[in-house]
Amino acid sequence: MARAEKITLKVNGEPHSLTIDPGEPLLWVLRDQLKLTGTKFGCGEGECGACSVLINGEVFRSCMVTVGELAADDQIVTIEGLGRPGNLSELQRAFVDHTAFGCGYCTPGMIVTAEALLRSNPHPSRDEIVSAMDDNLCRCASYPAIVEAVASVAGGVKRED
Amino acid sequence: MPLNRRTFLELLGGSTAYAFTFSCSDGTGTVDEAPVEADAGVIANHAVRYFVDYTEWLFIHADGSVTAHAGRVDMGQGLKTVLSNLISQGLQLPPEKVELVLGDTSSCPDDGPTEGSNATRIVGWGYWRACERIRDHLVERAAGILGVSPKKLVYRDGAIVAKNDPTVRLAIGELADGTVHLDTIEPRAWYSSSTPYVDRGTPSVNGEAIVTGTLVYTGDFDPGDCCYGAFASSQYHIQLTEIEAADFAAAAAVPGVVKVERTGASAMAVGESFTSVQRALKALAPRWRIPERDRILDVEGEIRRGAELRKTVEEAGDPERKLGSSPVRISETYITQYASQVPMETETAVAEVEGDRATVWASTQAPFKARVRVAKRLKIPEENVRIIAMPVGGAFGVKVDTPAPDEAALLARKTGRRVKHVYTREYQFNGRARYKEAVVADITSGVTENGRLVARTIDLYQDEGFGSADTYDIPHVRTRLFSSPMPARHGTMRGTSFVQTCFAVESHTDVLAEALGIDPLEFRKRNLAVASFGPLLDAVAEMIGYQRAPDGDHGIGVAICHHGGRQLGAVAAEVSVDRTSGVVRVERLAGAFDIGLVINLNTLTANTKGAMLWGLGFALFEEVRVDGHQSFTRGLSDYRIPRFSDVPPMEIAFLSNETKDGWPRGCGELPVIPTVSAIANAVARAIGVRFHTLPLTPERVLEGLRES
Ligand code: FES
Ligand code: FES
Numbered sequence: 001m002a003r004a005e006k007i008t009l010k011v012n013g014e015p016h017s018l019t020i021d022p023g024e025p026l027l028w029v030l031r032d033q034l035k036l037t038g039t040k041f042g043c044g045e046g047e048c049g050a051c052s053v054l055i056n057g058e059v060f061r062s063c064m065v066t067v068g069e070l071a072a073d074d075q076i077v078t079i080e081g082l083g084r085p086g087n088l089s090e091l092q093r094a095f096v097d098h099t100a101f102g103c104g105y106c107t108p109g110m111i112v113t114a115e116a117l118l119r120s121n122p123h124p125s126r127d128e129i130v131s132a133m134d135d136n137l138c139r140c141a142s143y144p145a146i147v148e149a150v151a152s153v154a155g156g157v158k159r160e161d
Numbered sequence: 162m163p164l165n166r167r168t169f170l171e172l173l174g175g176s177t178a179y180a181f182t183f184s185c186s187d188g189t190g191t192v193d194e195a196p197v198e199a200d201a202g203v204i205a206n207h208a209v210r211y212f213v214d215y216t217e218w219l220f221i222h223a224d225g226s227v228t229a230h231a232g233r234v235d236m237g238q239g240l241k242t243v244l245s246n247l248i249s250q251g252l253q254l255p256p257e258k259v260e261l262v263l264g265d266t267s268s269c270p271d272d273g274p275t276e277g278s279n280a281t282r283i284v285g286w287g288y289w290r291a292c293e294r295i296r297d298h299l300v301e302r303a304a305g306i307l308g309v310s311p312k313k314l315v316y317r318d319g320a321i322v323a324k325n326d327p328t329v330r331l332a333i334g335e336l337a338d339g340t341v342h343l344d345t346i347e348p349r350a351w352y353s354s355s356t357p358y359v360d361r362g363t364p365s366v367n368g369e370a371i372v373t374g375t376l377v378y379t380g381d382f383d384p385g386d387c388c389y390g391a392f393a394s395s396q397y398h399i400q401l402t403e404i405e406a407a408d409f410a411a412a413a414a415v416p417g418v419v420k421v422e423r424t425g426a427s428a429m430a431v432g433e434s435f436t437s438v439q440r441a442l443k444a445l446a447p448r449w450r451i452p453e454r455d456r457i458l459d460v461e462g463e464i465r466r467g468a469e470l471r472k473t474v475e476e477a478g479d480p481e482r483k484l485g486s487s488p489v490r491i492s493e494t495y496i497t498q499y500a501s502q503v504p505m506e507t508e509t510a511v512a513e514v515e516g517d518r519a520t521v522w523a524s525t526q527a528p529f530k531a532r533v534r535v536a537k538r539l540k541i542p543e544e545n546v547r548i549i550a551m552p553v554g555g556a557f558g559v560k561v562d563t564p565a566p567d568e569a570a571l572l573a574r575k576t577g578r579r580v581k582h583v584y585t586r587e588y589q590f591n592g593r594a595r596y597k598e599a600v601v602a603d604i605t606s607g608v609t610e611n612g613r614l615v616a617r618t619i620d621l622y623q624d625e626g627f628g629s630a631d632t633y634d635i636p637h638v639r640t641r642l643f644s645s646p647m648p649a650r651h652g653t654m655r656g657t658s659f660v661q662t663c664f665a666v667e668s669h670t671d672v673l674a675e676a677l678g679i680d681p682l683e684f685r686k687r688n689l690a691v692a693s694f695g696p697l698l699d700a701v702a703e704m705i706g707y708q709r710a711p712d713g714d715h716g717i718g719v720a721i722c723h724h725g726g727r728q729l730g731a732v733a734a735e736v737s738v739d740r741t742s743g744v745v746r747v748e749r750l751a752g753a754f755d756i757g758l759v760i761n762l763n764t765l766t767a768n769t770k771g772a773m774l775w776g777l778g779f780a781l782f783e784e785v786r787v788d789g790h791q792s793f794t795r796g797l798s799d800y801r802i803p804r805f806s807d808v809p810p811m812e813i814a815f816l817s818n819e820t821k822d823g824w825p826r827g828c829g830e831l832p833v834i835p836t837v838s839a840i841a842n843a844v845a846r847a848i849g850v851r852f853h854t855l856p857l858t859p860e861r862v863l864e865g866l867r868e869s
Pocket of ligand 1: 040
């Protein structure tokens with residue numbers, strides 16, 4: 001069993017110094033050490049996408065990444081880094097407007113995954129949305145509304161407050 | 162002593178609140194007193210004849226704000242949004258003046274578990290009607306204070322105002338405090354109330370919190386100084402096994418571990434982190450006793466062996482004799498699979514135990530059941546247990562009787578620490594699984610040559626409930642229930658046992674139609690028990706384009722069912738089957754439902770689509786593979802649920818709103834049921850092979866094609 005080490009993580013733009021077992025999955029460090037509980041545990045097996053985060057702009061499943069694998073200058077972005085209550089991102093706003101959730105448990109992972117898609121492909125087709133998000137599971141089966149929400153941003157529909 | 166009304170009022174009412182209590186009766190218990198002409202046949206046969214009073218509490222505070230307490234929980238079905246809307250609209254208050262307290266056993270009434278799609282129906286209409294009465298009551302009260310006739314006053318925007326002089330105004334918060342017990346709210350009051358509730362399309366109250374990851378689910382809750390705990394999990398059905406040997410020393414030596422100990426048949430571990438607990442359980446490497454029971458490898462054999470007749474649930478005429486004399490008579494057996502609820506948030510609880518008192522934050526559909534479980538487990542009085550129901554990340558039946566709260570409480574007591582207990586998928590699928598049970602259905606029908614059903618017998622091997630076998634008008638029938646001694650643990654799951662019965666009945670219906678050379682839709686119409694299925698069938702036929710000849714290896718199937726007394730549904734499915742791979746793809750789904758008053762069309766449509774996708778999953782791939790000893794399904798990678806790419810175009814119609822025949826009857830589970838059967842019928846029509854066992858996996862389809 002590995003010993004605790006000093007590790008620096010950059011999350012949502014802020015560096016955090018932690019003394020921690022490098023074998024610890026990023027998911028639990030985010031949730032328990034950094035109190036960023038928007039990143040959810042859904043399986044711990046890399047099968048559901050509830051724990052999705054961005055690392056240098058790419059989607060990763062934080063349950064499958066150990067903190068020891070990360071470099072101090074890796075940019076980790078969680079759902080909390082995309083927008084806050086009262087100051088939602090365009091995508092978050094679209095999820096609210098389309099009620100693209102039932103229980104909401106999968107939603108942070110969905111938004112993080114869609115965010116990565118839109119950054120690399122700002123105008124995806126519906127098929128591209130489906131294939132980019134196909135490994136994110138939603139048991140409430142809010143899939144149709146999620147696709148609509150992402151497509152509304154992808155279609156360049158500007159939000160009107 | 163359970164918390165009663167008085168202690169509650171002392172606790173919360175204080176001296177500044179104006180408290181209203183009322184009960185809402187469950188309409189299902191009184192349908193025969195308030196009969197609705199249409200569909201009377203369904204009611205007569207299927208009303209669950211019980212009458213329950215749900216006691217609700219509503220407070221008006223001095224600042225004019227309102228707090229309502231309900232023992233129900235929001236599981237993503239939008240209950241909180243609906244109730245907030247109802248009350249803010251009913252009392253004409255801005256939404257921010259309305260606070261809801263849901264599912265806290267210390268301050269909420271026990272109004273039953275949140276299941277069976279009834280929360281909005283019962284609690285919702287109760288609150289709507291109560292608001293109307295509260296408005297009247299407040300007007301009377303203000304009239305007394307002002308010394309004028311109540312006729313001169315009107316309730317407007319959270320105040321009582323003189324009709325002819327708007328400066329004479331008493332805000333509701335200014336009215337004297339006290340307690341008012343309103344009478345029982347009668348069923349049907351919602352719709353018959355003077356101003357029917359209309360949803361304004363208000364967005365979900367939790368929306369912003371959900372999309373920013375700030376909604377606090379049970380696992381996100383931090384009581385401070387909390388550790389994690391878990392139990393070892395066995396692939397064997399837990400009542401057949403126990404730990405024979407385990408390396409407790411190695412487990413205890415894992416860094417961060419607080420305690421490892423044997424508990425009953427299993428073992429527990431508590432540690433400072435989720436990971437340390439999982440490592441401890443791994444180091445423990447328990448050896449589980451191999452069950453001694455001899456096992457049959459196939460589920461049908463397990464279910465039939467030793468099964469005993471439990472009861473005859475329905476008997477009319479002389480089915481045996483009439484079956485014998487029917488010109489066409491067909492006997493079949495249908496089998497549905499074990500399935501799992503798989504909420505995205507696994508069962509979770511956080512417990513704090515101090516002496517003989519316990520507080521548990523839990524993901525539960527039934528906080529009052531959880532309270533009983535915790536009290537029993539810790540052997541402490543129920544009133545010493547407080548359950549705080551947190552937002553639920555999906556439940557679908559498995560969190561009605563979840564053991565997580567009492568397990569967490571036990572872990573907390575054993576360690577003297579606050580403990581968070583988050584089920585792993587393994588524990589959810591195995592150690593503590595409560596599956597939707599597999600069901601064997603033997604069905605035999607006799608029909609005349611011109612396609613009239615004459616007689617039918619159904620024998621169902623299942624431990625819980627049974628579904629709608631009598632969508633059709635059959636003079637001679639017998640339905641029997643047999644026990645199912647299969648040792649896997651059973652629990653509730655969305656769609657209940659209706660799915661299994663509907664699969665048998667509706668597949669069989671198509672087989673009969675085919676044997677007679679009659680179109681299955683036409684055959685159904687000739688035999689309907691309830692005429693209102695007719696328009697539903699027409700609607701789905703129209704939406705799916707039933708009359709057109711589908712392309713090669715495409716097929717269209719239909720199915721009908723009813724649920725919960727007065728919810729009726731019809732679904733049509735179009736599928737394509739790849740004969741090489743055996744893969745079934747659902748190309749299109751159309752559903753028509755008669756479910757009474759529609760409160761919020763958007764939410765209802767979304768929930769209905771979701772439910773139809775559940776039907777798709779159950780028909781095509783969801784299955785927990787078990788035998789008489791163990792489960793072979795360990796994690797999400799072994800259990801396929803519907804995903805984005807499975808979603809077909811879906812069209813949905815609610816016919817009931819047009820007939821305006823009553824109150825909202827709920828629609829959370831209904832659409833699951835006929836969808837399963839419609840897909841199975843579509844597959845049979847596509848490739849000419851009838852499957853008697855679900856799910857229709859590629860392997861099963863290929864096998865069927867080979868044998869045909
Ligand atoms: S929790 Fe990481 S993929 Fe499910
Ligand atoms: S919204 Fe409930 S799991 Fe997706």
